[in-house]
Amino acid sequence: MRYMATYDLMETLRNTNQWLGATAKAAASYPAFALIPNPALQWMAAWGEVTERTFERMTVKPGWGIRSITCEDGKDHVVVKQTVVERPFGDLIHFKVQGREEKPRKVLLVAPMSGHYATLLRSTVISLLPDCEVYVTDWHNARDIPVSEGKFDIEDYTLYLVEFLRHLGPDTHVIAVCQPAPLTLAATAYLAEEDPDAQPRSLTLIGGPIDPDAAPTDVTDFGARVTMGQLEETMIQRVGFKYNGVGRSVYPGLLQLASFISMNAERHSQAFGDQIMRVSRGEASDHDAHNRFYDEYLAVMDMPAEFYLSTVERVFKNCEIAKNTFSVNGKRIDIGKITSVAVKTVEGAKDDISAPGQCIAALDLCTGLPDEKKASHVEPGAGHYGIFAGKSWRQNIRPLVLEFIDANSGAPKPATAPKRTTKTANKNAAA
Missing domain, CATH: 3.40.50.1820 (Alpha/Beta hydrolase fold, catalytic domain)
Structure with a gap:
Protein backbone atom coordinates (compact mmCIF):
# COMPACT_ATOMS: atom_id res chain seq x y z
CA MET A 1 0.00 0.00 0.00
CA ARG A 2 3.00 2.32 0.35
CA TYR A 3 2.82 5.23 -2.14
CA MET A 4 -0.45 3.88 -3.60
CA ALA A 5 -2.37 6.67 -1.85
CA THR A 6 -0.02 9.24 -3.37
CA TYR A 7 -0.64 7.84 -6.86
CA ASP A 8 -4.41 7.99 -6.34
CA LEU A 9 -4.10 11.53 -4.94
CA MET A 10 -2.39 12.73 -8.12
CA GLU A 11 -5.10 11.07 -10.23
CA THR A 12 -7.76 12.68 -8.02
CA LEU A 13 -6.23 16.13 -8.52
CA ARG A 14 -6.10 15.58 -12.27
CA ASN A 15 -9.70 14.39 -12.34
CA THR A 16 -10.85 17.31 -10.19
CA ASN A 17 -9.24 19.88 -12.48
CA GLN A 18 -10.83 18.21 -15.49
CA TRP A 19 -14.22 18.41 -13.75
CA LEU A 20 -13.69 22.07 -12.78
CA GLY A 21 -12.89 22.91 -16.39
CA ALA A 22 -15.96 21.11 -17.69
CA THR A 23 -18.14 22.80 -15.08
CA ALA A 24 -16.83 26.27 -15.86
CA LYS A 25 -17.31 25.73 -19.57
CA ALA A 26 -20.90 24.51 -19.13
CA ALA A 27 -21.90 27.13 -16.56
CA ALA A 28 -20.57 30.07 -18.60
CA SER A 29 -22.15 28.81 -21.82
CA TYR A 30 -25.85 29.04 -20.84
CA PRO A 31 -27.79 30.63 -23.71
CA ALA A 32 -29.51 33.01 -21.26
CA PHE A 33 -26.18 34.72 -20.56
CA ALA A 34 -26.12 35.90 -24.17
CA LEU A 35 -28.76 38.47 -23.20
CA ILE A 36 -26.15 40.22 -21.05
CA PRO A 37 -22.83 40.15 -22.98
CA ASN A 38 -19.97 39.92 -20.51
CA PRO A 39 -16.32 39.35 -21.47
CA ALA A 40 -15.75 37.65 -18.13
CA LEU A 41 -18.21 34.90 -19.03
CA GLN A 42 -16.51 34.38 -22.39
CA TRP A 43 -13.16 34.15 -20.64
CA MET A 44 -14.59 31.71 -18.07
CA ALA A 45 -15.97 29.43 -20.79
CA ALA A 46 -12.65 29.59 -22.65
CA TRP A 47 -10.70 28.81 -19.46
CA GLY A 48 -12.99 25.85 -18.82
CA GLU A 49 -12.61 24.51 -22.36
CA VAL A 50 -8.80 24.69 -22.30
CA THR A 51 -8.56 23.32 -18.75
CA GLU A 52 -10.88 20.36 -19.39
CA ARG A 53 -9.02 19.37 -22.56
CA THR A 54 -5.62 19.79 -20.89
CA PHE A 55 -6.28 17.51 -17.93
CA GLU A 56 -8.30 15.00 -19.95
CA ARG A 57 -5.42 14.43 -22.41
CA MET A 58 -3.07 13.35 -19.61
CA THR A 59 -4.57 9.86 -19.42
CA VAL A 60 -5.43 9.31 -23.08
CA LYS A 61 -3.15 7.37 -25.40
CA PRO A 62 -3.01 9.36 -28.65
CA GLY A 63 -3.96 7.64 -31.87
CA TRP A 64 -1.46 7.46 -34.70
CA GLY A 65 -3.88 9.19 -37.06
CA ILE A 66 -2.06 7.90 -40.15
CA ARG A 67 -4.87 6.93 -42.49
CA ALA A 224 24.75 12.82 -11.01
CA ARG A 225 23.41 15.02 -8.23
CA VAL A 226 20.73 12.76 -6.71
CA THR A 227 21.29 9.38 -5.10
CA MET A 228 19.40 6.26 -6.07
CA GLY A 229 17.78 6.24 -2.64
CA GLN A 230 16.48 9.77 -3.18
CA LEU A 231 15.10 8.85 -6.60
CA GLU A 232 13.31 5.79 -5.29
CA GLU A 233 11.88 7.72 -2.36
CA THR A 234 10.64 10.74 -4.30
CA MET A 235 9.84 9.46 -7.80
CA ILE A 236 8.50 5.93 -7.38
CA GLN A 237 4.86 5.19 -6.54
CA ARG A 238 2.52 2.22 -6.77
CA VAL A 239 -0.33 2.14 -9.28
CA GLY A 240 -3.72 2.73 -7.67
CA PHE A 241 -6.81 0.59 -7.75
CA LYS A 242 -8.26 2.18 -10.89
CA TYR A 243 -5.92 0.39 -13.32
CA ASN A 244 -4.98 -3.20 -14.20
CA GLY A 245 -1.43 -2.66 -12.96
CA VAL A 246 -2.60 -2.01 -9.39
CA GLY A 247 0.34 -2.37 -7.01
CA ARG A 248 3.04 -2.13 -9.69
CA SER A 249 5.91 0.22 -8.83
CA VAL A 250 6.17 2.96 -11.46
CA TYR A 251 7.57 6.38 -12.20
CA PRO A 252 4.15 7.99 -12.80
CA GLY A 253 3.47 9.83 -16.02
CA LEU A 254 1.84 12.73 -14.14
CA LEU A 255 4.99 13.18 -12.08
CA GLN A 256 7.11 13.08 -15.23
CA LEU A 257 4.86 15.68 -16.85
CA ALA A 258 5.29 17.99 -13.87
CA SER A 259 9.07 17.72 -14.38
CA PHE A 260 8.78 18.37 -18.13
CA ILE A 261 6.68 21.49 -17.61
CA SER A 262 8.83 22.85 -14.78
CA MET A 263 11.84 22.94 -17.12
CA ASN A 264 10.07 25.59 -19.26
CA ALA A 265 7.27 26.74 -16.96
CA GLU A 266 7.18 30.33 -18.23
CA ARG A 267 6.89 29.28 -21.87
CA HIS A 268 4.10 26.78 -21.13
CA SER A 269 2.19 29.30 -19.00
CA GLN A 270 2.36 31.81 -21.82
CA ALA A 271 1.18 29.23 -24.35
CA PHE A 272 -1.89 28.30 -22.30
CA GLY A 273 -2.70 31.94 -21.52
CA ASP A 274 -2.58 32.78 -25.22
CA GLN A 275 -4.77 29.78 -26.06
CA ILE A 276 -7.43 30.83 -23.55
CA MET A 277 -7.57 34.27 -25.15
CA ARG A 278 -7.81 32.74 -28.65
CA VAL A 279 -10.70 30.52 -27.56
CA SER A 280 -12.50 33.47 -25.94
CA ARG A 281 -12.20 35.42 -29.21
CA GLY A 282 -13.35 32.45 -31.30
CA GLU A 283 -10.01 32.20 -33.08
CA ALA A 284 -9.04 28.68 -31.90
CA SER A 285 -9.95 25.36 -33.47
CA ASP A 286 -9.95 21.74 -32.40
CA HIS A 287 -6.78 20.94 -34.35
CA ASP A 288 -4.91 24.23 -34.22
CA ALA A 289 -1.16 24.37 -33.57
CA HIS A 290 -1.60 24.57 -29.77
CA ASN A 291 -3.90 21.56 -29.55
CA ARG A 292 -1.86 19.48 -31.98
CA PHE A 293 1.25 19.99 -29.90
CA TYR A 294 -0.20 19.70 -26.40
CA ASP A 295 -2.53 16.78 -27.16
CA GLU A 296 0.69 14.81 -27.71
CA TYR A 297 2.89 16.52 -25.13
CA LEU A 298 0.40 16.10 -22.27
CA ALA A 299 -0.30 12.43 -23.01
CA VAL A 300 2.08 10.66 -20.64
CA MET A 301 2.57 7.07 -19.61
CA ASP A 302 3.85 5.44 -16.43
CA MET A 303 7.31 3.94 -16.67
CA ASN A 408 24.53 -0.19 -46.63
CA SER A 409 21.65 -2.29 -47.95
CA GLY A 410 23.74 -5.06 -49.47
CA ALA A 411 24.75 -8.20 -47.62
CA PRO A 412 27.75 -7.41 -45.38
CA LYS A 413 31.18 -8.49 -46.52
CA PRO A 414 33.28 -10.78 -44.31
CA ALA A 415 34.74 -8.78 -41.47
CA THR A 416 38.32 -7.62 -41.77
CA ALA A 417 40.56 -6.05 -39.21
CA PRO A 418 39.57 -2.37 -38.92
CA LYS A 419 42.04 0.31 -39.81
CA ARG A 420 43.27 2.10 -36.76
CA THR A 421 43.02 5.85 -37.24
CA THR A 422 42.51 8.82 -35.01
CA LYS A 423 40.39 10.71 -37.53
CA THR A 424 36.87 11.49 -36.38
CA ALA A 425 34.10 10.02 -38.51
CA ASN A 426 32.38 12.58 -40.72
CA LYS A 427 28.89 12.87 -42.11
CA ASN A 428 29.92 11.68 -45.56
CA ALA A 429 31.43 8.42 -44.39
CA ALA A 430 29.41 5.28 -45.09
CA ALA A 431 26.69 7.40 -46.64
Whole structure:
Protein backbone atom coordinates (compact mmCIF):
# COMPACT_ATOMS: atom_id res chain seq x y z
CA MET A 1 0.00 0.00 0.00
CA ARG A 2 3.00 2.32 0.35
CA TYR A 3 2.82 5.23 -2.14
CA MET A 4 -0.45 3.88 -3.60
CA ALA A 5 -2.37 6.67 -1.85
CA THR A 6 -0.02 9.24 -3.37
CA TYR A 7 -0.64 7.84 -6.86
CA ASP A 8 -4.41 7.99 -6.34
CA LEU A 9 -4.10 11.53 -4.94
CA MET A 10 -2.39 12.73 -8.12
CA GLU A 11 -5.10 11.07 -10.23
CA THR A 12 -7.76 12.68 -8.02
CA LEU A 13 -6.23 16.13 -8.52
CA ARG A 14 -6.10 15.58 -12.27
CA ASN A 15 -9.70 14.39 -12.34
CA THR A 16 -10.85 17.31 -10.19
CA ASN A 17 -9.24 19.88 -12.48
CA GLN A 18 -10.83 18.21 -15.49
CA TRP A 19 -14.22 18.41 -13.75
CA LEU A 20 -13.69 22.07 -12.78
CA GLY A 21 -12.89 22.91 -16.39
CA ALA A 22 -15.96 21.11 -17.69
CA THR A 23 -18.14 22.80 -15.08
CA ALA A 24 -16.83 26.27 -15.86
CA LYS A 25 -17.31 25.73 -19.57
CA ALA A 26 -20.90 24.51 -19.13
CA ALA A 27 -21.90 27.13 -16.56
CA ALA A 28 -20.57 30.07 -18.60
CA SER A 29 -22.15 28.81 -21.82
CA TYR A 30 -25.85 29.04 -20.84
CA PRO A 31 -27.79 30.63 -23.71
CA ALA A 32 -29.51 33.01 -21.26
CA PHE A 33 -26.18 34.72 -20.56
CA ALA A 34 -26.12 35.90 -24.17
CA LEU A 35 -28.76 38.47 -23.20
CA ILE A 36 -26.15 40.22 -21.05
CA PRO A 37 -22.83 40.15 -22.98
CA ASN A 38 -19.97 39.92 -20.51
CA PRO A 39 -16.32 39.35 -21.47
CA ALA A 40 -15.75 37.65 -18.13
CA LEU A 41 -18.21 34.90 -19.03
CA GLN A 42 -16.51 34.38 -22.39
CA TRP A 43 -13.16 34.15 -20.64
CA MET A 44 -14.59 31.71 -18.07
CA ALA A 45 -15.97 29.43 -20.79
CA ALA A 46 -12.65 29.59 -22.65
CA TRP A 47 -10.70 28.81 -19.46
CA GLY A 48 -12.99 25.85 -18.82
CA GLU A 49 -12.61 24.51 -22.36
CA VAL A 50 -8.80 24.69 -22.30
CA THR A 51 -8.56 23.32 -18.75
CA GLU A 52 -10.88 20.36 -19.39
CA ARG A 53 -9.02 19.37 -22.56
CA THR A 54 -5.62 19.79 -20.89
CA PHE A 55 -6.28 17.51 -17.93
CA GLU A 56 -8.30 15.00 -19.95
CA ARG A 57 -5.42 14.43 -22.41
CA MET A 58 -3.07 13.35 -19.61
CA THR A 59 -4.57 9.86 -19.42
CA VAL A 60 -5.43 9.31 -23.08
CA LYS A 61 -3.15 7.37 -25.40
CA PRO A 62 -3.01 9.36 -28.65
CA GLY A 63 -3.96 7.64 -31.87
CA TRP A 64 -1.46 7.46 -34.70
CA GLY A 65 -3.88 9.19 -37.06
CA ILE A 66 -2.06 7.90 -40.15
CA ARG A 67 -4.87 6.93 -42.49
CA SER A 68 -3.36 7.23 -45.95
CA ILE A 69 -0.33 8.44 -47.88
CA THR A 70 0.20 9.50 -51.47
CA CYS A 71 2.59 7.14 -53.27
CA GLU A 72 4.68 7.44 -56.42
CA ASP A 73 1.71 6.42 -58.57
CA GLY A 74 -0.09 9.60 -57.53
CA LYS A 75 -2.79 7.68 -55.69
CA ASP A 76 -3.72 7.78 -52.01
CA HIS A 77 -3.10 4.42 -50.36
CA VAL A 78 -4.71 3.36 -47.09
CA VAL A 79 -2.30 2.76 -44.20
CA VAL A 80 -3.12 -0.03 -41.75
CA LYS A 81 -1.38 -0.47 -38.40
CA GLN A 82 -0.58 -4.15 -37.81
CA THR A 83 0.81 -5.78 -34.67
CA VAL A 84 3.44 -8.29 -35.74
CA VAL A 85 4.94 -9.18 -32.34
CA GLU A 86 2.87 -8.80 -29.18
CA ARG A 87 4.57 -8.72 -25.77
CA PRO A 88 3.38 -7.61 -22.29
CA PHE A 89 5.45 -4.42 -22.11
CA GLY A 90 5.53 -3.47 -25.78
CA ASP A 91 4.59 -4.55 -29.28
CA LEU A 92 6.31 -4.44 -32.65
CA ILE A 93 3.93 -2.75 -35.07
CA HIS A 94 4.04 -2.35 -38.85
CA PHE A 95 2.45 0.39 -40.92
CA LYS A 96 1.22 -1.52 -43.93
CA VAL A 97 0.53 0.57 -47.04
CA GLN A 98 -2.21 -1.27 -48.88
CA GLY A 99 -2.09 -1.64 -52.63
CA ARG A 100 1.61 -0.84 -52.82
CA GLU A 101 4.47 -3.18 -53.58
CA GLU A 102 6.69 -3.81 -50.59
CA LYS A 103 9.50 -1.29 -50.37
CA PRO A 104 13.07 -2.65 -50.26
CA ARG A 105 13.98 -0.41 -47.33
CA LYS A 106 12.83 -2.06 -44.10
CA VAL A 107 13.17 0.38 -41.19
CA LEU A 108 12.72 -0.27 -37.48
CA LEU A 109 12.09 2.92 -35.50
CA VAL A 110 12.98 2.33 -31.86
CA ALA A 111 10.80 4.72 -29.87
CA PRO A 112 11.79 6.03 -26.44
CA MET A 113 10.26 4.73 -23.24
CA SER A 114 10.68 8.05 -21.49
CA GLY A 115 7.26 9.28 -20.50
CA HIS A 116 5.58 9.84 -23.85
CA TYR A 117 3.99 7.28 -26.16
CA ALA A 118 5.58 6.06 -29.37
CA THR A 119 3.15 8.37 -31.20
CA LEU A 120 5.68 11.11 -30.46
CA LEU A 121 7.35 9.77 -33.61
CA ARG A 122 4.20 10.18 -35.73
CA SER A 123 5.72 12.80 -38.03
CA THR A 124 8.89 10.70 -38.34
CA VAL A 125 6.81 7.70 -39.42
CA ILE A 126 4.84 9.79 -41.92
CA SER A 127 8.05 11.14 -43.46
CA LEU A 128 9.47 7.63 -43.94
CA LEU A 129 6.35 5.82 -45.15
CA PRO A 130 6.57 6.88 -48.83
CA ASP A 131 10.03 5.33 -49.15
CA CYS A 132 10.19 2.55 -46.53
CA GLU A 133 8.42 -0.32 -44.83
CA VAL A 134 8.18 1.17 -41.34
CA TYR A 135 8.12 -0.83 -38.11
CA VAL A 136 7.92 0.81 -34.66
CA THR A 137 8.36 -0.33 -31.07
CA ASP A 138 5.08 0.56 -29.35
CA TRP A 139 5.69 0.53 -25.59
CA HIS A 140 2.79 0.00 -23.19
CA ASN A 141 1.71 2.14 -20.24
CA ALA A 142 3.01 0.37 -17.13
CA ARG A 143 -0.16 1.18 -15.19
CA ASP A 144 -2.08 -1.19 -17.48
CA ILE A 145 0.29 -4.15 -17.07
CA PRO A 146 -0.60 -6.57 -14.24
CA VAL A 147 2.04 -7.25 -11.60
CA SER A 148 1.89 -10.91 -12.62
CA GLU A 149 3.80 -10.04 -15.81
CA GLY A 150 6.91 -9.42 -13.70
CA LYS A 151 9.60 -6.76 -13.92
CA PHE A 152 10.89 -4.77 -16.86
CA ASP A 153 14.32 -3.16 -16.63
CA ILE A 154 16.94 -2.10 -19.20
CA GLU A 155 18.10 -5.68 -19.66
CA ASP A 156 14.55 -6.76 -20.50
CA TYR A 157 14.26 -3.77 -22.85
CA THR A 158 17.45 -4.88 -24.61
CA LEU A 159 16.15 -8.43 -24.98
CA TYR A 160 12.87 -7.12 -26.42
CA LEU A 161 14.89 -5.32 -29.11
CA VAL A 162 16.83 -8.51 -29.78
CA GLU A 163 13.56 -10.41 -30.24
CA PHE A 164 12.16 -7.76 -32.58
CA LEU A 165 15.33 -7.73 -34.69
CA ARG A 166 15.34 -11.51 -34.96
CA HIS A 167 11.74 -11.38 -36.14
CA LEU A 168 12.46 -8.74 -38.79
CA GLY A 169 15.57 -10.41 -40.15
CA PRO A 170 19.00 -9.16 -41.26
CA ASP A 171 17.79 -6.83 -44.03
CA THR A 172 16.58 -4.34 -41.42
CA HIS A 173 17.81 -0.80 -40.88
CA VAL A 174 17.40 0.48 -37.34
CA ILE A 175 16.81 4.09 -36.31
CA ALA A 176 16.93 4.63 -32.53
CA VAL A 177 15.68 7.97 -31.25
CA CYS A 178 17.03 9.49 -28.04
CA GLN A 179 16.74 7.35 -24.88
CA PRO A 180 16.90 3.88 -26.52
CA ALA A 181 20.11 4.62 -28.46
CA PRO A 182 22.48 3.06 -25.86
CA LEU A 183 20.34 -0.06 -25.46
CA THR A 184 19.85 -0.44 -29.21
CA LEU A 185 23.63 -0.35 -29.60
CA ALA A 186 23.86 -3.01 -26.88
CA ALA A 187 21.19 -5.16 -28.56
CA THR A 188 23.14 -5.00 -31.83
CA ALA A 189 26.32 -6.05 -30.04
CA TYR A 190 24.40 -8.89 -28.35
CA LEU A 191 23.31 -10.20 -31.75
CA ALA A 192 26.83 -9.77 -33.17
CA GLU A 193 28.05 -12.35 -30.69
CA GLU A 194 25.01 -14.57 -30.12
CA ASP A 195 23.23 -14.55 -33.49
CA PRO A 196 25.28 -12.78 -36.20
CA ASP A 197 22.82 -13.70 -38.96
CA ALA A 198 20.11 -11.63 -37.25
CA GLN A 199 22.10 -8.40 -37.15
CA PRO A 200 20.59 -5.39 -38.93
CA ARG A 201 22.27 -3.87 -41.98
CA SER A 202 22.66 -0.43 -40.42
CA LEU A 203 22.11 1.39 -37.15
CA THR A 204 21.34 5.11 -36.94
CA LEU A 205 21.49 6.63 -33.46
CA ILE A 206 19.73 9.99 -33.12
CA GLY A 207 20.40 12.22 -30.10
CA GLY A 208 21.07 9.38 -27.67
CA PRO A 209 23.05 9.46 -24.38
CA ILE A 210 25.72 6.91 -25.29
CA ASP A 211 28.23 8.73 -23.06
CA PRO A 212 26.35 11.19 -20.80
CA ASP A 213 29.63 12.51 -19.36
CA ALA A 214 30.91 13.58 -22.79
CA ALA A 215 28.83 16.78 -22.72
CA PRO A 216 26.94 17.50 -19.47
CA THR A 217 23.39 18.91 -19.59
CA ASP A 218 20.72 19.61 -16.96
CA VAL A 219 19.56 16.01 -17.43
CA THR A 220 22.99 14.50 -16.74
CA ASP A 221 23.63 16.93 -13.89
CA PHE A 222 20.40 15.82 -12.23
CA GLY A 223 21.38 12.16 -12.60
CA ALA A 224 24.75 12.82 -11.01
CA ARG A 225 23.41 15.02 -8.23
CA VAL A 226 20.73 12.76 -6.71
CA THR A 227 21.29 9.38 -5.10
CA MET A 228 19.40 6.26 -6.07
CA GLY A 229 17.78 6.24 -2.64
CA GLN A 230 16.48 9.77 -3.18
CA LEU A 231 15.10 8.85 -6.60
CA GLU A 232 13.31 5.79 -5.29
CA GLU A 233 11.88 7.72 -2.36
CA THR A 234 10.64 10.74 -4.30
CA MET A 235 9.84 9.46 -7.80
CA ILE A 236 8.50 5.93 -7.38
CA GLN A 237 4.86 5.19 -6.54
CA ARG A 238 2.52 2.22 -6.77
CA VAL A 239 -0.33 2.14 -9.28
CA GLY A 240 -3.72 2.73 -7.67
CA PHE A 241 -6.81 0.59 -7.75
CA LYS A 242 -8.26 2.18 -10.89
CA TYR A 243 -5.92 0.39 -13.32
CA ASN A 244 -4.98 -3.20 -14.20
CA GLY A 245 -1.43 -2.66 -12.96
CA VAL A 246 -2.60 -2.01 -9.39
CA GLY A 247 0.34 -2.37 -7.01
CA ARG A 248 3.04 -2.13 -9.69
CA SER A 249 5.91 0.22 -8.83
CA VAL A 250 6.17 2.96 -11.46
CA TYR A 251 7.57 6.38 -12.20
CA PRO A 252 4.15 7.99 -12.80
CA GLY A 253 3.47 9.83 -16.02
CA LEU A 254 1.84 12.73 -14.14
CA LEU A 255 4.99 13.18 -12.08
CA GLN A 256 7.11 13.08 -15.23
CA LEU A 257 4.86 15.68 -16.85
CA ALA A 258 5.29 17.99 -13.87
CA SER A 259 9.07 17.72 -14.38
CA PHE A 260 8.78 18.37 -18.13
CA ILE A 261 6.68 21.49 -17.61
CA SER A 262 8.83 22.85 -14.78
CA MET A 263 11.84 22.94 -17.12
CA ASN A 264 10.07 25.59 -19.26
CA ALA A 265 7.27 26.74 -16.96
CA GLU A 266 7.18 30.33 -18.23
CA ARG A 267 6.89 29.28 -21.87
CA HIS A 268 4.10 26.78 -21.13
CA SER A 269 2.19 29.30 -19.00
CA GLN A 270 2.36 31.81 -21.82
CA ALA A 271 1.18 29.23 -24.35
CA PHE A 272 -1.89 28.30 -22.30
CA GLY A 273 -2.70 31.94 -21.52
CA ASP A 274 -2.58 32.78 -25.22
CA GLN A 275 -4.77 29.78 -26.06
CA ILE A 276 -7.43 30.83 -23.55
CA MET A 277 -7.57 34.27 -25.15
CA ARG A 278 -7.81 32.74 -28.65
CA VAL A 279 -10.70 30.52 -27.56
CA SER A 280 -12.50 33.47 -25.94
CA ARG A 281 -12.20 35.42 -29.21
CA GLY A 282 -13.35 32.45 -31.30
CA GLU A 283 -10.01 32.20 -33.08
CA ALA A 284 -9.04 28.68 -31.90
CA SER A 285 -9.95 25.36 -33.47
CA ASP A 286 -9.95 21.74 -32.40
CA HIS A 287 -6.78 20.94 -34.35
CA ASP A 288 -4.91 24.23 -34.22
CA ALA A 289 -1.16 24.37 -33.57
CA HIS A 290 -1.60 24.57 -29.77
CA ASN A 291 -3.90 21.56 -29.55
CA ARG A 292 -1.86 19.48 -31.98
CA PHE A 293 1.25 19.99 -29.90
CA TYR A 294 -0.20 19.70 -26.40
CA ASP A 295 -2.53 16.78 -27.16
CA GLU A 296 0.69 14.81 -27.71
CA TYR A 297 2.89 16.52 -25.13
CA LEU A 298 0.40 16.10 -22.27
CA ALA A 299 -0.30 12.43 -23.01
CA VAL A 300 2.08 10.66 -20.64
CA MET A 301 2.57 7.07 -19.61
CA ASP A 302 3.85 5.44 -16.43
CA MET A 303 7.31 3.94 -16.67
CA PRO A 304 8.20 0.67 -14.84
CA ALA A 305 10.14 1.66 -11.73
CA GLU A 306 12.91 -0.85 -12.36
CA PHE A 307 13.39 0.46 -15.90
CA TYR A 308 13.66 4.07 -14.77
CA LEU A 309 15.97 3.34 -11.85
CA SER A 310 18.24 0.99 -13.80
CA THR A 311 18.49 3.54 -16.62
CA VAL A 312 19.62 6.28 -14.25
CA GLU A 313 22.01 4.02 -12.35
CA ARG A 314 23.56 2.02 -15.17
CA VAL A 315 23.43 4.37 -18.18
CA PHE A 316 23.86 7.78 -16.51
CA LYS A 317 25.62 7.18 -13.20
CA ASN A 318 27.80 4.13 -13.89
CA CYS A 319 28.06 4.85 -17.65
CA GLU A 320 28.08 1.10 -18.41
CA ILE A 321 27.46 1.62 -22.13
CA ALA A 322 30.14 4.32 -22.40
CA LYS A 323 32.63 2.13 -20.54
CA ASN A 324 31.59 -0.99 -22.48
CA THR A 325 30.79 -2.88 -19.29
CA PHE A 326 27.04 -3.38 -19.83
CA SER A 327 25.76 -6.91 -19.24
CA VAL A 328 22.54 -8.82 -19.84
CA ASN A 329 21.64 -11.77 -17.62
CA GLY A 330 25.16 -11.73 -16.21
CA LYS A 331 26.86 -11.85 -19.63
CA ARG A 332 28.95 -8.83 -20.66
CA ILE A 333 28.00 -7.27 -23.97
CA ASP A 334 31.09 -6.23 -25.92
CA ILE A 335 30.25 -3.43 -28.35
CA GLY A 336 33.56 -4.10 -30.07
CA LYS A 337 32.01 -7.29 -31.45
CA ILE A 338 30.06 -5.21 -33.98
CA THR A 339 32.05 -5.68 -37.18
CA SER A 340 29.58 -5.53 -40.08
CA VAL A 341 26.69 -3.23 -39.05
CA ALA A 342 27.15 0.30 -40.38
CA VAL A 343 26.68 2.85 -37.59
CA LYS A 344 25.70 6.50 -38.01
CA THR A 345 25.16 9.10 -35.28
CA VAL A 346 23.04 12.24 -35.58
CA GLU A 347 23.22 15.13 -33.12
CA GLY A 348 21.70 18.60 -32.86
CA ALA A 349 24.06 21.50 -32.26
CA LYS A 350 21.57 23.07 -29.82
CA ASP A 351 20.32 19.86 -28.20
CA ASP A 352 19.97 20.63 -24.48
CA ILE A 353 18.87 17.10 -23.53
CA SER A 354 21.50 14.96 -25.26
CA ALA A 355 24.21 17.44 -26.14
CA PRO A 356 26.63 17.03 -29.07
CA GLY A 357 29.35 14.58 -28.09
CA GLN A 358 27.13 12.18 -26.17
CA CYS A 359 25.90 10.24 -29.20
CA ILE A 360 29.01 10.23 -31.39
CA ALA A 361 30.78 8.40 -28.58
CA ALA A 362 29.18 5.24 -30.03
CA LEU A 363 31.65 5.30 -32.92
CA ASP A 364 34.65 5.09 -30.61
CA LEU A 365 33.08 2.10 -28.87
CA CYS A 366 32.75 0.22 -32.17
CA THR A 367 36.43 -0.77 -32.19
CA GLY A 368 35.77 -3.75 -34.46
CA LEU A 369 34.08 -1.66 -37.15
CA PRO A 370 36.07 -0.26 -40.10
CA ASP A 371 36.05 3.51 -40.55
CA GLU A 372 34.13 3.24 -43.82
CA LYS A 373 31.23 1.73 -41.83
CA LYS A 374 31.07 4.72 -39.48
CA ALA A 375 29.39 8.08 -40.07
CA SER A 376 28.27 11.08 -38.05
CA HIS A 377 26.32 14.27 -38.58
CA VAL A 378 25.80 17.35 -36.40
CA GLU A 379 22.85 19.46 -37.51
CA PRO A 380 23.51 23.20 -37.11
CA GLY A 381 20.91 25.11 -35.12
CA ALA A 382 18.81 22.04 -34.31
CA GLY A 383 17.43 21.19 -30.89
CA HIS A 384 16.48 17.78 -29.55
CA TYR A 385 13.03 17.51 -31.12
CA GLY A 386 14.10 18.94 -34.45
CA ILE A 387 16.61 16.20 -35.26
CA PHE A 388 13.93 13.51 -35.52
CA ALA A 389 10.65 15.28 -36.15
CA GLY A 390 11.17 18.92 -36.99
CA LYS A 391 12.28 20.98 -39.95
CA SER A 392 15.88 19.82 -39.61
CA TRP A 393 14.79 16.19 -39.88
CA ARG A 394 12.57 16.75 -42.90
CA GLN A 395 14.92 18.90 -44.93
CA ASN A 396 18.42 17.72 -44.01
CA ILE A 397 18.67 14.67 -41.77
CA ARG A 398 16.09 12.37 -43.39
CA PRO A 399 17.79 12.49 -46.82
CA LEU A 400 21.15 11.74 -45.20
CA VAL A 401 19.70 8.79 -43.29
CA LEU A 402 18.08 7.35 -46.43
CA GLU A 403 21.37 7.71 -48.31
CA PHE A 404 23.12 5.92 -45.46
CA ILE A 405 20.55 3.11 -45.59
CA ASP A 406 20.92 2.72 -49.36
CA ALA A 407 24.71 2.68 -49.11
CA ASN A 408 24.53 -0.19 -46.63
CA SER A 409 21.65 -2.29 -47.95
CA GLY A 410 23.74 -5.06 -49.47
CA ALA A 411 24.75 -8.20 -47.62
CA PRO A 412 27.75 -7.41 -45.38
CA LYS A 413 31.18 -8.49 -46.52
CA PRO A 414 33.28 -10.78 -44.31
CA ALA A 415 34.74 -8.78 -41.47
CA THR A 416 38.32 -7.62 -41.77
CA ALA A 417 40.56 -6.05 -39.21
CA PRO A 418 39.57 -2.37 -38.92
CA LYS A 419 42.04 0.31 -39.81
CA ARG A 420 43.27 2.10 -36.76
CA THR A 421 43.02 5.85 -37.24
CA THR A 422 42.51 8.82 -35.01
CA LYS A 423 40.39 10.71 -37.53
CA THR A 424 36.87 11.49 -36.38
CA ALA A 425 34.10 10.02 -38.51
CA ASN A 426 32.38 12.58 -40.72
CA LYS A 427 28.89 12.87 -42.11
CA ASN A 428 29.92 11.68 -45.56
CA ALA A 429 31.43 8.42 -44.39
CA ALA A 430 29.41 5.28 -45.09
CA ALA A 431 26.69 7.40 -46.64
